[in-house]
C-alpha cells in the first residue's frame with residue numbers, strides 16, 4: 001500500500017510539470033506503459049499469496065484508473081491551452097487599418113497630352129507619330145526654311161550628319177502626312193512627340209521637350225476655322241468661360257501667323273505678375289499654312305488651304321496646374337507627382 005501511494009504521488013507530481021503533448025506522451029509511457037512500474041507490479045501479482053491478491057489487484061486498478069483520469073484531465077487542459085494559443089496567434093484584428101498598396105500616378109505632362117489628344121480626337125483629328133531622327137529636308141526645307149534661311153539658327157539644332165538631325169519640332173510628320181495623302185485627301189492630324197534643341201539647358205529650356213502640333217488641310221479652310229478650333233480647344237482645357245485672342249506673328253511655314261493668348265488663368269484678366277499685368281497669357285503659335293509648303297508637299301495651293309498650330313504641353317501643364325517652375329516637372333518630386341494620382 002505504502003509503495004503504491006509513493007508511486008501515485010510521484011506520478012502526479014511529475015504530471016504537474018508536464019506542459020505540452022510531447023512530454024505528456026512520455027509521462028504516459030513511463031507511468032502507464034508496458035515497461036512502467038504499474039505494469040510490472042501487475043505482472044508480479046502471481047507471486048502474491050492468494051488471500052491478499054484480490055485486494056492488491058483492486059488497489060492496482062484504482063491506481064491505474066486514477067493515473068488514467070489524471071492523464072485525461074491533463075491532456076484536455078494542454079490541448080485546450082494549445083488550441084487557445086493557436087486561436088490567439090491566428091486572430092486577425094479586423095479593426096487594423098488596411099495596408100495601402102502604393103499606386104503610381106500619371107505625370108502631369110502625360111495627363112495634359114492625353115487631354116489635348118482627346119479634345120482633338122473629339123474634333124475628328126487623327127493622331128500621328130513620326131521619327132525623332134529626321135532629315136534636314138523634312139525638318140527645314142519642306143517647311144520653307146531653306147539652307148540659308150536665318151530662322152534656322154533660331155532652332156539650335158542637334159545635327160547628326162549634314163543631312164540627318166534630331167527634329168526641332170514635330171512639323172516634319174505633318175509634311176510626311178501631306179505627301180502620303182496628296183493631292184486630294186483632306187487632312188486633320190495631330191502630332192505629339194519629343195523634340196530637341198541645342199540651346200543652353202537653362203531654367204526655362206530643356207534640350208529635350210515635348211511638342212504637339214496640328215494641321216488641317218482641305219478646300220476652303222479659313223482663318224476663322226483656325227480661331228474656332230483653337231477657341232474650342234482652349235475652352236475644353238481651361239473651362240467654358242475661357243476666351244482666346246489672336247496676335248499677329250511670323251513663322252516661315254505659316255502666312256498669316258498668329259500667336260494665341262488665353263485670359264490669364266491666375267487673375268482672370270485683371271492683371272498679375274503671371275501675365276505681366278496684360279491679363280493674357282500666350283499658349284500656342286498658329287497660322288495659315290504657307291502656300292509654298294502646301295505646293296512642296298503636293299497640295300495645289302490655288303485649290304487647297306489649311307491652318308496649323310504648335311504648342312508645348314509643359315507650358316500648358318504649368319498653366320493648368322499652377323506649376324511656376326518648369327524644372328518641377330522634371331525633378332520627380334513625389335509631393336508634386338502624388339497630386340496627379
Ligand SMILES: Cc1ccc(OCc2nc(C(=O)N[C@H]3CCS(=O)(=O)C3)cs2)cc1
Nearest residue numbers: 171174175211253285286308309310311312
Ligand atoms: C506642314 C506644317 C505647316 C505648318 C506648321 O506649323 C506648326 C506651327 N507651330 C507654331 C508654333 O508657334 N510652334 C511653337 C509653339 C511653342 S513650341 O512648342 O515651342 C513650338 C506655329 S505654326 C507645321 C507643319
